[in-house]
Structure formats: structure tokens, C-alpha cells
Amino acid sequence: MNEFNYFIPTRILFGAGKLNELATVSLPGRKALVVISAGKSMRTNGYLERVLSLLEANGVKAVVFDRILSNPVLSHVTEGAALARDEQCDFVLGLGGGSAIDSAKSIALMAQNPGNYWDYIQAGTGKRRSVPNKALPVVAVTTTAGTGTEADPWTVITNEETHEKIGFGNADTFPALSIVDPELMLSVPPLFTAYQGFDALFHAAEGYISNAATPVSNLFALKSVELVTAGLPAAVRDGNNLEARTQVALANTLSGMVESLSSTTSQHAMEHALSALHPDLPHGAGLIMLSEAYFSFFADKIPHLLDDLARAMGEDTNRRQGGKHAFVDALLKLQRDCNVDHLKMSGYGICRDEIPALAQNAYDTMGKLFERDRYDLSFDETVTIIQNAYR
Numbered sequence: 001m002n003e004f005n006y007f008i009p010t011r012i013l014f015g016a017g018k019l020n021e022l023a024t025v026s027l028p029g030r031k032a033l034v035v036i037s038a039g040k041s042m043r044t045n046g047y048l049e050r051v052l053s054l055l056e057a058n059g060v061k062a063v064v065f066d067r068i069l070s071n072p073v074l075s076h077v078t079e080g081a082a083l084a085r086d087e088q089c090d091f092v093l094g095l096g097g098g099s100a101i102d103s104a105k106s107i108a109l110m111a112q113n114p115g116n117y118w119d120y121i122q123a124g125t126g127k128r129r130s131v132p133n134k135a136l137p138v139v140a141v142t143t144t145a146g147t148g149t150e151a152d153p154w155t156v157i158t159n160e161e162t163h164e165k166i167g168f169g170n171a172d173t174f175p176a177l178s179i180v181d182p183e184l185m186l187s188v189p190p191l192f193t194a195y196q197g198f199d200a201l202f203h204a205a206e207g208y209i210s211n212a213a214t215p216v217s218n219l220f221a222l223k224s225v226e227l228v229t230a231g232l233p234a235a236v237r238d239g240n241n242l243e244a245r246t247q248v249a250l251a252n253t254l255s256g257m258v259e260s261l262s263s264t265t266s267q268h269a270m271e272h273a274l275s276a277l278h279p280d281l282p283h284g285a286g287l288i289m290l291s292e293a294y295f296s297f298f299a300d301k302i303p304h305l306l307d308d309l310a311r312a313m314g315e316d317t318n319r320r321q322g323g324k325h326a327f328v329d330a331l332l333k334l335q336r337d338c339n340v341d342h343l344k345m346s347g348y349g350i351c352r353d354e355i356p357a358l359a360q361n362a363y364d365t366m367g368k369l370f371e372r373d374r375y376d377l378s379f380d381e382t383v384t385i386i387q388n389a390y391r
């Protein structure tokens with residue numbers, strides 16, 4: 001445990017009002033492809049206009065690509081990369097949540113590389129080729145606090161034809177620059193604030209229990225869990241609470257660092273299967289649905305690690321006897337405090353019958369994450385966890 005590699009080559013500008021520095025910070029080129037979601041919020045909140053005028057003040061021209069879905073898809077990566085090439089963009093700026101920024105990373109990769117993005121995917125039906133060329137530089141301006149993508153190299157894209165939702169990343173897909181300005185997060189509605197905050201919590205918690213954890217990732221992970229617990233209920237109750245938003249934003253950036261230095265575990269593989277086959281299911285909501293069953297299963301396998309997480313959530317682990325593990329209790333309490341304790345898979349059209357197929361999809365697409373668990377789950381145990389989570 002006293003040995004680790006540390007690599008996070010991203011300049012991060014963090015804090016309320018930091019977006020204004022986009023006008024003066026050194027940028028990796030003179031022409032940007034700005035990637036945003038197909039939804040209206042980047043325009044109605046004025047964020048797109050602000051980013052375009054700050055870029056202009058910095059002497060950067062911009063072309064906008066605005067097709068990204070909340071579970072981003074392969075065909076839009078192909079389309080965005082063609083636009084970046086045609087317009088001879090020097091870098092790709094992702095503005096929005098994880099879907100816009102992840103898409104920006106994949107587009108930046110494909111703007112510089114031949115063939116199809118799925119040629120370079122290392123799992124499922126991906127062709128597992130190595131990437132010949134460096135990606136275009138990526139700039140991330142995040143307007144949500146959930147995926148941590150501003151501080152990690154990961155991008156998760158769904159192949160809409162094969163129903164596979166697979167992560168990818170290399171040293172080039174770390175953003176060169178990330179701006180994390182909690183003022184941009186004030187407009188996120190309560191339910192999505194909760195989903196995204198729980199995603200950040202699970203990146204930290206899974207990164208902590210993962211066998212890839214390091215002394216540095218653990219510092220970030222425990223702090224992130226503490227900050228989500230402290231800030232998320234207030235951010236859900238009152239979206240304009242800038243202090244709570246800042247706590248959750250910091251938790252999220254720290255969680256991104258955890259994802260860079262450690263790894264998520266099989267809970268994330270299971271969730272990718274749920275939302276790959278049911279794209280209307282938000283990633284964070286899927287994780288919340290799985291979490292009680294998942295961490296309860298691991299409670300007697302890694303009790304001390306879960307004790308540490310429970311203490312980071314303010315639980316007194318010395319005074320407990322019987323019942324659920326303290327971490328599971330704390331998780332359920334946080335879900336109640338954030339009004340997300342009633343989520344049901346059946347509410348998103350998931351049937352009990354498809355659970356074995358969901359488990360199989362998790363192994364086929366994100367099987368590597370099962371290798372990060374400290375206990376080797378059998379296929380049947382994976383099915384059991386999803387069954388226990390089902391309602």
C-alpha cells in the first residue's frame with residue numbers, strides 16, 4: 001500500500017466566478033469546437049453565450065456542436081469528429097455535464113484518428129486497436145457535479161446499435177484545462193443534483209474499496225464522501241445555496257481524481273448495463289437503486305473499509321450492534337435526505353426477467369471493474385445483487 005503512481009496532468013481552475021478566467025487563461029489553440037447537449041439549458045441559462053464571448057475575448061473562434069444526448073452515443077462522436085476536422089479546430093471544449101464533456105473527449109480523439117471510435121474500444125464488441133495519434137486537447141467547463149470527468153481521462157459512450165455502454169481513456173483524454181465554477185451549478189434541478197451527487201459519492205466510495213486504491217486516492221475519497229454528506233441535502237433543498245454547491249463541486253472534482261488514481265468497482269459495471277439497455281435511466285439513479293444491495297453484500301467481506309466510509313459520513317461505528325452496516329445505514333439516510341429513496345428499476349421499464357441478461361452485459365462490457373473488487377463475485381452473486389436491488 002505504500003507504493004503508488006500519480007498522474008493527473010490537468011490544470012484545474014476551481015471556485016465561484018472562475019469561468020471569467022476563460023477570457024485570459026492560456027488556451028491550447030485559436031479555434032474551438034464547443035460541444036454541448038441537445039437540451040436547451042446551455043442556451044436558456046446563458047452559459048453558451050458567455051463561453052463564446054469569453055473565448056472571443058481570448059482571441060479564439062468557435063464552432064458549436066449541440067447534439068449530445070444525456071447518455072451520449074457513438075454516432076454523435078463520429079459526427080462531432082467530422083465537424084472538428086472540417087472546421088480545422090485546434091481543441092475541443094466540452095460545456096455542460098458529464099455527457100457533453102465525455103463526448104468532447106471522444107470527439108477530440110476521433111478528430112485525429114482514422115476509422116470508427118469503436119475500433120479503439122477495449123471491451124465488448126470493440127476492436128481493441130491501439131490509438132495511433134494523440135487526441136486534440138480538451139477543455140472542460142462543467143455545469144454539474146457528478147461524473148468527475150473534469151479531473152479524469154474517462155469518457156463513457158453508448159454504442160446505440162449494440163447496447164453497450166463502455167468507458168475509454170488514455171493520457172491524452174485528460175482535459176488540458178478544466179474550469180469548475182459552482183455558480184454554473186445553481187440551475188441544476190433538485191432531482192438531478194441528487195443523482196449527480198450520489199454518482200460523485202460512489203466514485204469516491206468505490207475508489208476507496210477498490211483494490212486499485214492508493215494512499216493518495218484514499219485521502220481524496222474520504223474527503224469527497226464527507227463533503228457530499230455535508231453538502232448534498234442542502235444543495236438539493238435549495239439550489240441557490242452556493243456554499244453547499246461548492247462543497248458538492250469540490251467533492252466531485254476530488255472524486256474525479258479518485259477515478260484517475262484508483263478505479264470504480266463492479267457496482268459501476270452493473271449500472272452501465274442498466275442504463276445501456278434503458279437509456280432513460282440516469283446513471284446516478286441507477287447507482288442509487290443498486291447501492292443498498294451492493295454494499296450490503298460487501299459488508300461482511302470488507303467491514304473495515306466500509307467502517308472508514310461510514311465514519312466519513314459522520315457515523316459512530318463503535319456504538320453499533322447488529323442490523324445493517326453503518327455505511328449502508330448512512331447511505332440510506334442520505335438518500336432519504338435527498339428525496340431519492342423511492343427509486344425503482346420497474347419505474348424505468350426494467351423487468352425482473354432480464355436480470356441475468358443485465359449481469360451478462362455488465363461482464364461483457366465493463367468486466368474489468370469486477371477485477372477491482374476485493375472479493376471475486378461469481379456470476380450468480382452478481383445476479384443476486386441485482387435481484388436484491390430490484391423493486
Ligand SMILES: [Zn+2]
Nearest residue numbers: 147199203283
Ligand atoms: Zn459514475
